[in-house]
Amino acid sequence: MEIAGLFITFLFGVAIVNLLAYQLPVGEKMGYAWPVGLGANALLMFVLDLCGVSLRHVALVLAIELVLIMVLAVYILRRYRPPVQIKSLLERLFPINLAWIFLVGIAVFLVYVVTARALFWPVYIYDSIYGFDFVAKAVAQEGTLHNAIFDPQHPLYSLRSLYPPLVALNFAFVYLLGFETSHVVVVIFYASLAVSLYAFLTRVTTHLGAAFYTVLFLSVPELFNFASLSSSNPICAYYCAVGLLALWRAVDTSSHADLRIGSVLIVLALWTRPEAIVFSVVAGGLVLWWSIRQKRVWSVLIFGAACLVFWGSWQAYLHGVLQVTGDQPMDFMLTWDAGKLSRMWSRVLEVTFHGAYYGAVVYLFVAIVFLNIPYFGKQRQTLPLLGIIAVAWLLYLLVFYQLDTDFMPDSTDWIGDAYRRGLFNFIPLMLLYCAASIWSRTVFEFVERWLATDKPPVVE
Amino acid sequence: MKKLRGTPSARYIVKNLVVLAGVFSVFVLLVKANTGYDLLFNKLLQERAAQQQYEDLSYDDRREIKLGYNFTYLQLLRSRTPETAVILMPPDSVFRKPDGEHAFIDYWITNRGWASYFVYPRRLVYSDDLGAGSSHLRPTHVAIVHYWGYDKLAYPVDKKYPYDVMPF
Structure with missing residues (x-):
């Protein structure tokens, strides 16, 4: 039941991704499938809960998904009539050389270690126990989000329990399937991040380069740690980072498929963690840019409406059904405090460049940015990506600056805690920027050409 | 070919x-x-x-390795009470005494939301909250912590343990 249930969400994702973006390469669609499937799964559970159906009937959720998969499959097969090209697919997916095999081997090993660790240990981190995992347990026990945790006479919720419900509902889903730990959901997103990033990287560099940067990503120490914990940060990082990458490419290539899938991922991000608002603003800018260039105003209007509906639905549920307020510890009036900014900034630099958190990634990114400065004028593809990273980061810092704290040493360490994990959202973007740079491309293309000169020829 | x-x-x-x-x-x-x-x-x-x-080790034993005796004690409450139980917990001061005898479990257990996770769907009612009148729940059991709690019972207890849970 456990494996079958998760596999159905994967197929559900495959069907939705094919509906939205059939034209994309198979590797990319595989990366998108599970996160989109689990996102849609949470949406379905939320709707069933609103309709008064107990979520304890997990078989009903799976049955609805199976029916939707079949309907979508028939529609996609009738519309596209896809030819079966498994052989050419395998040839494209596996461009064998020893270094590539070694790197992919490391990537698979890292995902395996995270999976083994995640399934071995029960949930024990505070944020999850007094947050989304507790909500998930209560949903699995009582069959509804409107459960004992939100009893106004005896409330047991924290700020994290009031986060949008995608994480809590999926955690509840895996508990209902029979898993003993919700860690499995986070592992799925970690592995999907690797697959999606690899697929994106192969569009800007060689397969060897893509494997190299994917291993750099999987071995980011802080992410590696959190991928096997019951944390919502890797999940949010998937939706925000991959959503922005898809939208960046949509603008770059005028692709409708990328626009649709990127928009869906950002909308799902809004149902994951509040910080996704920052990334949805940047995403909104990209969709607006796409709409202006394509002269299609509807795209940006639909995206904006979808964001409002998704974010608003949860806020309305909190206020209308649960009757709780998710007040953020923030001051929404912009104020100037040089001392506060200075203290925050020094802590930001300390955390951002801490090698034990992000390994070599931030250093590599900064080095590539400096090396790229003389070529800024010629970088039609990578300059917008750098702009996305910079604007998103500045907006993200602004959110922390507006927090109701003075950043003194004895106050809550927002930067060492929330910001530290929030940087996961930026790492795939940084690595793609590095891989797409002229320096990286030159190195990896040289290696591939050098190998190709002695490659055995194909004979009939 | x-x-x-x-x-x-x-x-x-x-x-x-x-x-x-x-x-x-x-x-x-x-x-x-x-x-x-x-x-x-x-x-x-x-x-x-x-x-x-x-x-x-079982899953609960592994959790005990990560979370220590707080979890052991909460697991005791969980295993010895029905799912519908409302358990009266001692005042926070009982958990915060710095002497060695109280080092068995620590003040983390006074975090209502955190501790409730491990006994859910049972409910924990803390004595401090009852005093403040912020809870409407009527306790069905009392948590015994370093012999605190026996005095709440209306019946005599022959064999007293430092850590236990008893029905009212």
């Missing part, structure tokens, strides 16, 4: 080995030069050892 790739030349194999050695060297350098990768590498080894050491 079937397409076949020819046998790789020695030169091609050597080139492959050179690139492999280059990539391998980069990663060795990163692990040596960066504290993060070094920690990650050591963590991989520790994790393997921990999983071998604790593989026969």
Whole structure:
């Protein structure tokens, strides 16, 4: 039941991704499938809960998904009539050389270690126990989000329990399937991040380069740690980072498929963690840019409406059904405090460049940015990506600056805690920027050409 | 006609080995030069050892390793009460005494939301909250912590344990 249930969400994702973006390469669609499937799964559970159906009937959720998969499959097969090209697919997916095999081997090993660790240990981190995992347990026990945790006479919720419900509902889903730990959901997103990033990287560099940067990503120490914990940060990082990458490419290539899938991922991000608002603003800018260039105003209007509906639905549920307020510890009036900014900034630099958190990634990114400065004028593809990273980061810092704290040493360490994990959202973007740079491309293309000169020829 | 790739030349194999050695060297350098990768590498080894050491333990036992006696005590409350139980907990001061006898469980257990997770769907009612009148729940059991709680019972108890849970 456990494996079958998760596999159905994967197929559900495959069907939705094919509906939205059939034209994309198979590797990319595989990366998108599970996160989109689990996102849609949470949406379905939320709707069933609103309709008064107990979520304890997990078989009903799976049955609805199976029916939707079949309907979508028939529609996609009738519309596209896809030819079966498994052989050419395998040839494209596996461009064998020893270094590539070694790197992919490391990537698979890292995902395996995270999976083994995640399934071995029960949930024990505070944020999850007094947050989304507790909500998930209560949903699995009582069959509804409107459960004992939100009893106004005896409330047991924290700020994290009031986060949008995608994480809590999926955690509840895996508990209902029979898993003993919700860690499995986070592992799925970690592995999907690797697959999606690899697929994106192969569009800007060689397969060897893509494997190299994917291993750099999987071995980011802080992410590696959190991928096997019951944390919502890797999940949010998937939706925000991959959503922005898809939208960046949509603008770059005028692709409708990328626009649709990127928009869906950002909308799902809004149902994951509040910080996704920052990334949805940047995403909104990209969709607006796409709409202006394509002269299609509807795209940006639909995206904006979808964001409002998704974010608003949860806020309305909190206020209308649960009757709780998710007040953020923030001051929404912009104020100037040089001392506060200075203290925050020094802590930001300390955390951002801490090698034990992000390994070599931030250093590599900064080095590539400096090396790229003389070529800024010629970088039609990578300059917008750098702009996305910079604007998103500045907006993200602004959110922390507006927090109701003075950043003194004895106050809550927002930067060492929330910001530290929030940087996961930026790492795939940084690595793609590095891989797409002229320096990286030159190195990896040289290696591939050098190998190709002695490659055995194909004979009939 | 079937397409076949020819046998790789020695030169091609050597080139492959050179690139492999280059990539391998980069990663060795990163692990040596960066504290993060070094920690990650050591963590991989520790994790393997921990999983071998604790593989026969149940999930609850593994949780006890991570969370200590707080979890052991909450697990006791969970195992000895029905799902509908409302358990009266001692005042926070009982958990915060700094002497050695109280070091068994610590003040983390006074975090209402955190502690409730481990006994859910049972409910915990803290004496301090009852005093403040902020809870409407009527306790069905009392948590015994270092002999605190026996005085709440309306019946005599022959054998008293320092840590226990008793019905009202």
